[in-house]
Amino acid sequence: MARTNFSIKAPPWLRLRTIVFSHGWVDLPPFAWNESTKTLRAVGRINRRIVLLEIEQPKVSRLDVVMTAKGALSESSIDQAKAVINEMLGLSHDFAEFYELAGEDFAWAKELGSGPFLRGASVFEDAVKMLATTNCSWSLTRQMINRLVDELGEKGPEGVRAFPTPEQMAERPSDFYRDVIRTGYRAKFFKEIAEISASRKIDLERWKQFPGTTKELVTEIRQVPGLGRYAAENLCKLLGRFDGLGLDSWCLKKFPMVRGPVRGDVAKAIERHYKRFGAWQGLALWLDLTRDWHQKDVTVPEPFKKK
DNA sequence: GCGTCCAGGTCTACC
DNA sequence: GGTAGACCTGGACGC
Numbered sequence: 001m002a003r004t005n006f007s008i009k010a011p012p013w014l015r016l017r018t019i020v021f022s023h024g025w026v027d028l029p030p031f032a033w034n035e036s037t038k039t040l041r042a043v044g045r046i047n048r049r050i051v052l053l054e055i056e057q058p059k060v061s062r063l064d065v066v067m068t069a070k071g072a073l074s075e076s077s078i079d080q081a082k083a084v085i086n087e088m089l090g091l092s093h094d095f096a097e098f099y100e101l102a103g104e105d106f107a108w109a110k111e112l113g114s115g116p117f118l119r120g121a122s123v124f125e126d127a128v129k130m131l132a133t134t135n136c137s138w139s140l141t142r143q144m145i146n147r148l149v150d151e152l153g154e155k156g157p158e159g160v161r162a163f164p165t166p167e168q169m170a171e172r173p174s175d176f177y178r179d180v181i182r183t184g185y186r187a188k189f190f191k192e193i194a195e196i197s198a199s200r201k202i203d204l205e206r207w208k209q210f211p212g213t214t215k216e217l218v219t220e221i222r223q224v225p226g227l228g229r230y231a232a233e234n235l236c237k238l239l240g241r242f243d244g245l246g247l248d249s250w251c252l253k254k255f256p257m258v259r260g261p262v263r264g265d266v267a268k269a270i271e272r273h274y275k276r277f278g279a280w281q282g283l284a285l286w287l288d289l290t291r292d293w294h295q296k297d298v299t300v301p302e303p304f305k306k307k
Numbered sequence: 308g309c310g311t312c313c314a315g316g317t318c319t320a321c322c
Numbered sequence: 323g324g325t326a327g328a329c330c331t332g333g334a335c336g337c
Contacts, residue, residue, distance in 0.1 A: 143332080224319070228318080251315075
């Protein structure tokens with residue numbers, strides 16, 4: 001077992017905890033958060049080898065990382081790990097335009113370092129997780145992903161399991177996803193997304209550098225069975241595109257709690273409210289709805305409390 | 308203990 | 323293009 005320490009220079013606005021609790025992924029394996037040490041555990045793959053990454057931010061200007069893997073770790077693998085962390089924390093995205101547009105309304109979010117969304121080690125991982133959020137409670141999403149990683153995730157250092165690859169998932173029949181992972185009617189979608197990704201019929205990883213508009217990207221994402229408008233627009237948010245609102249029943253319920261009672265169609269009220277943010281409307285909405293997750297007295301945001 | 312509702316939707320058939 | 327109904331699971335709730 002090899003272990004190495006390295007640091008990453010952090011941009012001045014970066015707040016690790018804000019990114020970790022940007023949405024629900026930290027509650028799903030292989031991610032884990034240690035509140036007492038403020039350490040994010042992530043699992044990635046470097047040259048097909050599973051690496052455990054333990055990330056903390058001891059100073060505003062720096063991330064410290066402990067990387068563990070089976071076998072020796074070279075300088076090159078450290079560089080690759082830095083790239084993986086950069087992707088996971090969404091550090092390549094620039095939010096200056098949003099904060100310029102948003103002004104004082106979102107000064108609190110700028111102060112918190114909000115903007116980047118925590119992402120899995122691959123777009124495939126994010127897409128499968130998004131599929132598991134559809135039409136069910138968060139606790140069921142958690143159960144499905146826990147079972148998936150437990151059953152198919154390859155073991156890495158210190159017993160952690162990586163998220164399964166498309167190839168590993170494609171090998172299993174849809175019955176497996178129904179009977180073992182207990183995904184219900186979503187079983188065929190789990191099988192199909194794995195096959196589509198493994199065969200490169202659609203290259204999900206290409207979505208990171210998709211050359212077209214967000215509308216075109218949403219159209220491509222929706223070619224994957226099981227990923228509809230909600231899933232596609234929220235995947236786009238992870239990819240740094242916020243043109244879509246990605247509304248779900250939780251958003252419709254929370255909006256009146258944040259912005260006051262709404263007469264009539266809540267979805268239309270949300271569209272009207274955030275229209276002025278243009279290409280950033282999805283971010284403005286999400287920051288509004290999750291502001292209470294980042295209050296100083298909150299140790300674990302409400303949606304992530306174990307049930 | 309049991310029945311009902313519904314949750315961080317999507318798909319298909321039908322109009 | 324819009325909409326109704328089916329689809330799985332499991333937690334919450336009322337009785």
